[in-house]
Amino acid sequence: MQFSSYQDLREKLLAREVSCQAVVSEYLQRIAAARDSNIYISVFEQEALERARELDRKLENGEAPGRLFGLPMAIKDNISIKGAGLTCASKILQGYTAVYDATVISRLQDEDAVFLGKVNMDEFAMGSSNENSSFGPVSNPYDESKVPGGSSGGSAAAVAAGLAMVALGSDTGGSVRQPAGFCNVIGLKPTYGRISRYGLVAFGSSFDQIGVLASHAADAAEVLGVIAGYDECDSTSSHHDVGEYTALMKDVSFNGLRVGVPKEYFPESLNGEVKDVVRARLADMEAAGAELVEITLPESDYAIAAYYILTTAEASSNLARFDGARYGYRSEHAENLTDMYVNSRTEGFGDEVKRRIMLGTYVLSAGYYDTYYKKAQQVRRVFLDRYREALADVDIIAGPTSPFPPFGIGSKMDDPLEMYLADVFTVPASIAGIPALSVPAGFDSSGLPVGMQLIGNFFDEGRLLGVAGALQAAAGN
Numbered sequence: 048m049q050f051s052s053y054q055d056l057r058e059k060l061l062a063r064e065v066s067c068q069a070v071v072s073e074y075l076q077r078i079a080a081a082r083d084s085n086i087y088i089s090v091f092e093q094e095a096l097e098r099a100r101e102l103d104r105k106l107e108n109g110e111a112p113g114r115l116f117g118l119p120m121a122i123k124d125n126i127s128i129k130g131a132g133l134t135c136a137s138k139i140l141q142g143y144t145a146v147y148d149a150t151v152i153s154r155l156q157d158e159d160a161v162f163l164g165k166v167n168m169d170e171f172a173m174g175s176s177n178e179n180s181s182f183g184p185v186s187n188p189y190d191e192s193k194v195p196g197g198s199s200g201g202s203a204a205a206v207a208a209g210l211a212m213v214a215l216g217s218d219t220g221g222s223v224r225q226p227a228g229f230c231n232v233i234g235l236k237p238t239y240g241r242i243s244r245y246g247l248v249a250f251g252s253s254f255d256q257i258g259v260l261a262s263h264a265a266d267a268a269e270v271l272g273v274i275a276g277y278d279e280c281d282s283t284s285s286h287h288d289v290g291e292y293t294a295l296m297k298d299v300s301f302n303g304l305r306v307g308v309p310k311e312y313f314p315e316s317l318n319g320e321v322k323d324v325v326r327a328r329l330a331d332m333e334a335a336g337a338e339l340v341e342i343t344l345p346e347s348d349y350a351i352a353a354y355y356i357l358t359t360a361e362a363s364s365n366l367a368r369f370d371g372a373r374y375g376y377r378s379e380h381a382e383n384l385t386d387m388y389v390n391s392r393t394e395g396f397g398d399e400v401k402r403r404i405m406l407g408t409y410v411l412s413a414g415y416y417d418t419y420y421k422k423a424q425q426v427r428r429v430f431l432d433r434y435r436e437a438l439a440d441v442d443i444i445a446g447p448t449s450p451f452p453p454f455g456i457g458s459k460m461d462d463p464l465e466m467y468l469a470d471v472f473t474v475p476a477s478i479a480g481i482p483a484l485s486v487p488a489g490f491d492s493s494g495l496p497v498g499m500q501l502i503g504n505f506f507d508e509g510r511l512l513g514v515a516g517a518l519q520a521a522a523g524n
């Protein structure tokens with residue numbers, strides 16, 4: 048069973064050429080056959096089939112199908128689905144069952160999407176390789192010795208391996224875009240506030256955004272249209288009108304499109320093959336009528352430092368709630384309350400999470416606050432101004448998603464700073480709160496995917512998806 052896009056699946060479902068039950072069983076069979084890939088943390092076998100039958104009955108009864116009727120989806124395991132496990136790939140949430148639906152989940156359900164299960168990730172979304180998971184690593188579907196990227200590695204690999212048509216991920220500093228680039232799929236991080244975070248387990252609350260991963264830009268647009276929009280349960284969600292993304296995509300043309308190409312996104316240290324692939328796509332855009340404008344974003348070197356100060360500070364506060372008392376795992380080795388807190392956290396959190404809690408606590412501590420946290424907030428403001436200025440002159444900014452292609456499992460685990468560098472091109476849009484996506488750009492000489500990042504102005508997701516869709520169409524996808 049092969050569908051060229053959700054539109055194709057939808058037409059066949061509505062024409063009753065295929066049933067929801069048949070489609071969902073096919074996906075469940077593929078998931079079962081690919082169990083070794085470690086992509087799914089939990090699979091909703093019974094629930095998904097029951098839901099599919101319910102949807103088939105809905106059509107038989109002549110009821111109107113929802114906008115995402117029968118869409119088989121995977122959900123990152125830091126998004127709450129009532130009654131299902133919610134692990135954030137951490138031992139500390141072992142045995143915890145979610146008590147409410149995230150807003151994105153209820154919106155998808157209302158439009159008849161089907162959830163196949165929860166997918167693997169870096170613990171609490173901290174990582175760029177999916178190796179920081181208490182469930183173990185995930186392989187890249189293009190080469191099983193390589194990582195799929197992270198932290199939404201399971202979401203990207205699920206879509207790339209045909210184990211879900213669309214997946215939800217979350218992106219704090221690149222967690223949707225970088226794995227999308229590594230797995231040759233589309234990955235969109237919308238404007239901060241575009242999608243409610245209610246029910247997304249918080250990591251860096253002023254950065255976190257739920258994002259969409261799909262094989263086709265048009266499918267991501269459909270899902271974005273359903274999950275975007277104000278939610279009274281998230282005071283940081285925006286009242287800005289939700290676009291008709293599918294229609295907006297069609298309005299986009301390369302002709303006259305001003306594409307900013309920051310020279311800082313093509314540094315000496317950039318992998319040569321990544322550079323060539325991305326440059327080739329830029330040349331294609333130019334040949335199709337786009338105007339490439341060389342721009343400069345001089346503070347780019349400070350992005351990683353600012354990001355890892357601000358997000359660790361927020362994480363140290365957000366993760367204080369996991370104390371062994373309220374959720375999931377509790378240490379058995381405790382004689383008193385303090386030991387219970389300390390031992391539960393010591394045994395429950397992985398190394399990277401502990402590193403970030405300590406870093407965050409340090410940058411917030413009296414005496415260091417001004418030097419680190421306050422300074423990083425000031426840098427954040429500069430980034431916002433610079434990207435605003437740049438986007439006043441160009442329509443989008445383009446460059447590589449990652450400075451290197453997918454790397455070997457285990458190859459960067461001993462060097463956290465090297466791992467943080469994976470985010471060098473993705474964190475600026477997160478710092479500024481503007482939308483960005485990764486679109487498949489081609490392959491390196493070993494056949495590994497290369498992603499191109501497109502960054503847009505606030506709430507300009509329609510244009511980003513339109514350019515991505517046009518690039519995919521030009522490449523025959």
Ligand SMILES: NC(=O)C[C@H](N)C(=O)O
Binds near residue numbers: 470
């Ligand atoms: N969470 C993210 O967006 C990924 C980033 N690599 C981080 O570890 O923070």
